[in-house]
Amino acid sequence: EDQVTQSPEALRLQEGESSSLNCSYTVSGLRGLFWYRQDPGKGPEFLFTLYSAGEEKEKERLKATLTKKESFLHITAPKPEDSATYLCAVQAAQGGSEKLVFGKGTKLTVNP
Amino acid sequence: EAGVAQSPRYKIIEKRQSVAFWCNPISGHATLYWYQQILGQGPKLLIQFQNNGVVDDSQLPKDRFSAERLKGVDSTLKIQPAKLEDSAVYLCASSLDSGLLNTGELFFGEGSRLTVL
Numbered sequence: 023e024d025q026v027t028q029s030p031e032a033l034r035l036q037e038g039e040s041s042s043l044n045c046s047y048t049v050s051g052l053r054g055l056f057w058y059r060q061d062p063g064k065g066p067e068f069l070f071t072l073y074s075a076g077e078e079k080e081k082e083r084l085k086a087t088l089t090k091k092e093s094f095l096h097i098t099a100p101k102p103e104d105s106a107t108y109l110c111a112v113q114a115a116q117g118g119s120e121k122l123v124f125g126k127g128t129k130l131t132v133n134p
Numbered sequence: 135e136a137g138v139a140q141s142p143r144y145k146i147i148e149k150r151q152s153v154a155f156w157c158n159p160i161s162g163h164a165t166l167y168w169y170q171q172i173l174g175q176g177p178k179l180l181i182q183f184q185n186n187g188v189v190d191d192s193q194l195p196k197d198r199f200s201a202e203r204l205k206g207v208d209s210t211l212k213i214q215p216a217k218l219e220d221s222a223v224y225l226c227a228s229s230l231d232s233g234l235l236n237t238g239e240l241f242f243g244e245g246s247r248l249t250v251l
Contacts, residue, residue, distance in 0.1 A: 026176070054238045056238040056239075063244065063245075064242075064244055064245075065138070065225050065227070065242025065243050065244050065245055066177065066225075066240075066242050067242070068238075068239045068240065068241070071238045071239065109176055109177075111176070111238070113238055120182065120189065120190065121179040121182065121190055121193075122177075122179065122238060122240070124176030124177050124178070125176050126174065126175055126176050127176055
């Protein structure tokens, strides 16, 4: 069964304090790994798709990286507006289903 | 561009009652998804439609949940009868691509929060 584990569950940072979020996964053939951001009371918002080990994607203060077993979301010099829950999801390459399997998320709080 | 529309935003019902949620996807998006998100958990796929057809409903509790997508546009998700454990946010999402072209970029609505008492 495909599984996604995110750590830590919650993270508090001071504004400007860089850190990383972890997403480890077990999947029968990875088609893609996805990062989403979710604000309270809102639906998830797409950030990145990574397809193969060694791939990196960047967007403003966020950079996502991928290895064969895990992905990291690096946050450089975060601002309070980066506070949100960050969700990781995987899509398996095998089988007929295209469903995304999500982790529980990491709740990030950035204090001014 | 208008986003994914969902209604109602909030619903409170007694257990064993029924409830229905409505979703209007982004115009032109062929694929529509219903996800269930229980507090503190990630979203879990209930059902995926490609136009009018069902692609995946393997995690839909079919004894109480049903969903349809009329004319390949709007969709409704129904729960009858509701149980306490159905308390969750029901998220509708749509995507432009599907199959081998699926980029994983889903556009989510704001969700419908269900409380079952």
